[in-house]
């Protein structure tokens with residue numbers, strides 16, 4: 001038998017709560033109860049069915065935030081799970097369950113780190129938890145909403161750790177210090193339907209769209225920089241045609257997405273795409289969706305503290321990484337905080353049989369505690 005682990009126990013209790021976005025299923029109440037016992041002041045900033053907890057202990061600067069989400073993505077086909085995704089199970093030193101890595105283990109490790117740290121004496125500054133039940137969904141009434149409320153009151157954060165699964169092959173081998181921005185577009189090119197035998201009486205939107213897309217695909221948007229790979233453009237959907245082989249369709253639709261780095265802005269990309277479209281397509285409708293600005297935390301006190309804490313627990317020097325998808329760090333960074341994401345190995349997130357190594361739970365919690373020691 002292994003030694004008892006409060007982090008493991010709390011992770012299991014959280015996994016057992018079926019918290020599909022935006023249902024928190026009592027996770028925040030459980031965490032809030034633990035924090036209240038330590039003297040944290042709890043504030044519920046719930047909105048539109050999303051549970052949001054803002055909890056603080058201490059006063060003044062620096063303000064250090066532990067941030068995370070209780071919601072999980074759907075399980076996928078249950079018969080392909082080796083055990084019930086909401087009944088945490090340990091096999092061969094690995095804990096299985098939906099949310100095991102993304103990110104109930106991160107939350108549990110943060111809560112237990114705070115418990116140990118607070119027990120050792122008064123803190124210098126303020127320690128806060130910002131927890132939401134909408135990170136995997138539309139994200140409108142989760143962290144974004146909480147940040148807006150707190151910003152309006154003049155709350156200014158200094159540091160934030162988001163407990164997303166950041167590690168690659170071993171715990172602590174990688175932390176996220178930035179993320180690319182994401183900008184997408186639903187484009188409809190309008191033409192005029194007609195018979196393929198009489199093209200002069202029609203206007204083929206496919207013929208308008210293809211050269212525009214060829215140009216967008218061939219464009220080198222930027223060269224990237226020391227922290228980011230070059231901006232990428234990808235087409236995800238393409239639709240046109242009536243199904244009949246003798247009809248020129250009246251419209252053609254395409255969906256594309258940019259993952260862009262700090263060398264570009266969403267407006268600059270839109271302007272360049274618009275210039276290409278204007279050249280090839282006389283009539284079109286473009287619906288843009290912008291789901292995140294890029295951000296980058298420059299080397300400073302937080303990254304130093306994270307690297308030292310990770311080094312002392314794991315012996316590793318983490319790679320400072322900016323790849324991957326977006327996370328709620330995109331809402332916290334523009335608020336003015338240095339932000340890093342530190343969490344377990346991410347190879348099973350959103351997959352069947354999501355899991356985390358049991359031995360990594362206490363080690364992750366020790367890393368979080370080490371960061372607190374160095375900053376508060």
Ligand SMILES: [Zn+2]
Nearest residue numbers: 102103135164
């Ligand atoms: Zn997550």
